[in-house]
Amino acid sequence: MENKKEEHILDHGPFYHGTKADLKIGDLLTAGFGSNYYPEIIMNHIYFTALQNGAGLAAALAKGDGKERIYMVEPTGAFENDPNVTDKKFPGNPTRSYRSTAPLKIVGEITDWIRLTDDELQNWKERIAKLRENPDAEIIN
Known part of the structure; x- marks a missing residue:
């Protein structure tokens, strides 16, 4: 798997995606849906992380019941690297967050996390609501 900036990618897996969608192994996650944080924005990328608990946070904040x-x-x-948290907000990639325009293939499910x-x-x-109120806050799509 080649990456745009291989020298800056910290991880090579495993990777995780948090959601409230009921999916199966082999399904593909794709871009083109509304952002969990800015629902009026249709996302050009699909996001993922190398941290299980980071994916857990995304699952908790995901839209839906x-x-x-x-x-x-x-x-x-x-x-x-996800530019919304990498360098723009945090030096390096401490959240170990990534994005892609290509689909993510589901290869398993984690059932036990914090x-x-x-x-x-x-x-x-509340933090996300405050970000939305800030006119300088923007999401890099």
Whole structure:
């Protein structure tokens, strides 16, 4: 698997994607859906992380009423560090977050991870709401 900036990619897997969608092994996750944080924006990339708990946070914040899920995924094409958190907000890639325009293939599901408490989830929702109020906050799509 070749990456746009191989020398800057910290991880080569395993990778995870958090969601509330009920999917199966072999399914493909694709870009082209509304952002969980800015639903008016249709995303050009599919996002994933090398941290299970990071995927758990994404699952908790995902839209919908479904069960929180973390899927193990494999990129099917090139990927890059997520510029929304890499260097723009945090030096390097401490969140180990990535994105791709190519689909992610589901290769497994994680059922045991550290879930957010109700208070932690509320705190994250409030932080996201404050970001949305900031006119300088933008998402790199």
